[in-house]
Every structure is written in structure tokens, then in C-alpha cells.
Amino acid sequence: HSSPGWRPCVGALAIQNPSDEGLQEQAWTAVLPLVGKLKTFYQFSQRLEAALHSLLRALTNETYSDPTQHLEREQALAKQFAEILHFTLCFDELKMTNPAIQNDFSYYRRTLSRMRMNNVPAEGESEVNNELANRISLFYADATPMLKTMSDGTTKFVSENKNLPIENTTDVLSTMASVCKVMLETPEYRSRFSREDTVSFCLRVMVGVIILYDYVHPVGAFARSSKIDMKGCIKVLRDQPPNSVEGLLNALRYTTKHLHDDSTAKTIKTMLQ
Numbered sequence: 001h002s003s004p005g006w007r008p009c010v011g012a013l014a015i016q017n018p019s020d021e022g023l024q025e026q027a028w029t030a031v032l033p034l035v036g037k038l039k040t041f042y043q044f045s046q047r048l049e050a051a052l053h054s055l056l057r058a059l060t061n062e063t064y065s066d067p068t069q070h071l072e073r074e075q076a077l078a079k080q081f082a083e084i085l086h087f088t089l090c091f092d093e094l095k096m097t098n099p100a101i102q103n104d105f106s107y108y109r110r111t112l113s114r115m116r117m118n119n120v121p122a123e124g125e126s127e128v129n130n131e132l133a134n135r136i137s138l139f140y141a142d143a144t145p146m147l148k149t150m151s152d153g154t155t156k157f158v159s160e161n162k163n164l165p166i167e168n169t170t171d172v173l174s175t176m177a178s179v180c181k182v183m184l185e186t187p188e189y190r191s192r193f194s195r196e197d198t199v200s201f202c203l204r205v206m207v208g209v210i211i212l213y214d215y216v217h218p219v220g221a222f223a224r225s226s227k228i229d230m231k232g233c234i235k236v237l238r239d240q241p242p243n244s245v246e247g248l249l250n251a252l253r254y255t256t257k258h259l260h261d262d263s264t265a266k267t268i269k270t271m272l273q
Contacts, residue, residue, distance in 0.1 A: 028111055035108050038101065039128055041091070042136045045146055048084055049153040055081045056157045060168040067171040071179070078176065085150070085208030086201050092144040093247040102140055109133055144255050150208070151215040151255075158216050166216065173213040174227035180206035181229065184236045203240065206233060207248045211256055220258025222268055234271045 058077050059070055071078045095101065108128075128136065142148045158169055180202045183189045193199060210228055214221035221228050234252070237245045253272050258264065 024111070027107060031104050031108050031111075034104055035128060038105060038136055038140065039132070042139050045139065045149045048088070048146070049149050052081075052084060052150060052153045053157050055084070056154065056169060056172075057161075059172050060161075060164060062168075067168075067175040070172065071175055082176070082201070082205045085212075086204045088146040088150050089204040089208055089248070089251065091146045092251070095140070095145060096143060096247070096250075105137060105140060109137070144251065147208075147211060147251070147255055151212060154212045154216050166218070170213055170217045171227065173209045173216075176209045177206050177213065177228045177233060180209075181233050181236055185232070185239075199240070200244070203237065203245065203248055206236070207251050211251065214256045214258050219263060220261065221256065222258050222261065222264040224263065224265065230268050231265075231271065234268065238271070 055077055059074055059081065063070070063073075112133075139145045139149075154169070158164075158166055184199065184202050184206070190199070210221050210230070210233060213226075213228060217226065219225060222230055234249075237249055237252075249272065253259065259269070259272065
């Protein structure tokens with residue numbers, strides 16, 4: 001989960017000074033391994049989406065009568081789902097603080113096409129062909145690319161499984177949000193956390209499932225009929241040290257679908273201002 005290790009944007013410097021050959025050389029050498037990383041994380045997002053589908057299939061099938069029972073019987077799978085959401089939010093927080101990512105990738109693409117035009121063999125061309133480069137570009141153009149992959153993946157799961165009641169999916173998500181909220185707001189449970197990072201784990205998972213619920217539920221997470229206690233969840237976030245949750249509050253402000261709907265209570269909108 002550590003930062004992808006980005007340096008100040010070498011691509012931007014090279015783009016501003018196109019005739020400085022030394023700088024171009026230096027930038028190209030620096031950018032190549034970074035592009036390899038971008039490709040790896042993009043491919044990983046595809047694998048996460050596939051894993052998400054099989055986890056949702058297992059957690060929403062008709063084996064048990066209610067979602068609580070499902071999550072209790074399938075604790076290892078629920079934990080795995082939570083791990084994926086935790087990684088997703090960690091990754092996107094880092095991505096948001098690394099604007100150099102897109103500049104460097106643009107520089108890579110620009111230089112590569114110039115090399116092709118001049119028939120210069122480019123190392124790294126085999127790394128990323130044009131079609132893959134387009135997909136990677138599109139992926140990183142999103143403010144929160146991993147979360148978008150998860151939201152789209154959950155939406156796709158619901159639309160591909162029309163014979164499965166949508167509540168099977170939304171109830172698992174709302175139950176997980178509720179479990180996280182209760183664990184965080186109840187001193188008795190919270191005192192049992194042996195590691196401090198368990199708190200941030202639960203906070204990220206809670207926000208992750210809220211966002212997924214908001215995408216797949218017809219009226220979203222913020223409506224009065226929502227099964228998620230949004231006021232309670234936002235209060236839990238607000239009760240943390242302020243600098244530790246700003247990224248998560250921003251995720252609710254900017255990556256949800258229904259926050260600005262008329263059906264969202266004014267108090268909720270005010271709490272997220």
C-alpha cells in the first residue's frame with residue numbers, strides 16, 4: 001500500500017523543453033519504469049474486478065435467508081471483499097496526491113509516437129501497445145480509478161444477474177456498512193482493536209460499501225428509504241481526527257452518485273459540506 005514512489009514530474013519538464021535532448025533522454029529513462037508500474041496497476045484493477053464478481057456471486061446466492069447469516073457463514077470471503085475495498089480506497093487516495101502520473105504517461109505516449117514517426121526503435125514499445133495505452137489513459141483519467149472499476153464491476157454484476165433480486169446485493173453492502181459503523185462507534189468493540197490501523201481499515205471499508213450501494217441501489221444510499229444509516233456513518237467519520245478522514249469524506253462528496261439528488265435530506269448534505 002505504500003506510495004508508488006513518484007518523483008517530481010519528469011514528463012512535464014521534458015514537455016516544456018522539447019529541444020533539450022539531454023533532458024529528453026533523462027525523462028525517457030525515468031518514465032519507462034513508471035509506465036511499467038502504471039500498466040501493472042491497471043492490469044491488477046482488471047483482476048480485482050474479476051475477483052469482485054466471484055465474491056459477490058458467493059455472498060449473494062440464495063443459500064442463506066438473510067445477509068447477516070450469509071456474512072457470518074462466509075466470514076473469510078467477506079474479509080476478502082473488505083480487503084479489496086480497503087486497497088481500492090488506499091490506492092485512490094495515493095493517486096489523488098500524485099498528479100504527475102497523467103503527465104508522465106502523456107509524455108511517454110507523445111515520445112513513443114515521435115519515435116515511431118522517425119522509425120527509431122523504442123525500448124518500452126513492447127510494454128504498452130496503442131490500444132492498451134488508450135485503456136490505461138482512460139483508467140488514470142478518472143479521479144478515483146480503482147473505485148470506478150469496483151463501482152462499474154458491481155453495477156455490471158447486478159445487470160448480468162437479473163434473476164438475482166437486487167436486494168441480495170444491496171443488503172450485503174448495507175449490512176457490511178452497518179457492521180463497520182457499529183464496530184467503530186461502540187467503545188466496547190473498539191477497545192478490542194489490537195492495532196490502530198484496524199480503525200482506518202473499518203473506515204475505508206464502510207465508505208467503500210456505501211459508494212457501491214449508492215451505485216447499484218435504484219435510489220442510492222442517501223435516500224430516506226436507504227438501509228444505510230448515512231447520518232450515523234458520517235458522524236463516525238466526523239468523530240475521527242480531522243486530517244485522517246478528509247480523503248474518505250471527499251470520496252463520499254465527489255464519487256457517489258445520488259448525494260445531490262432532491263431525495264437526500266438537507267441534514268446529510270450539510271454534514272458533508
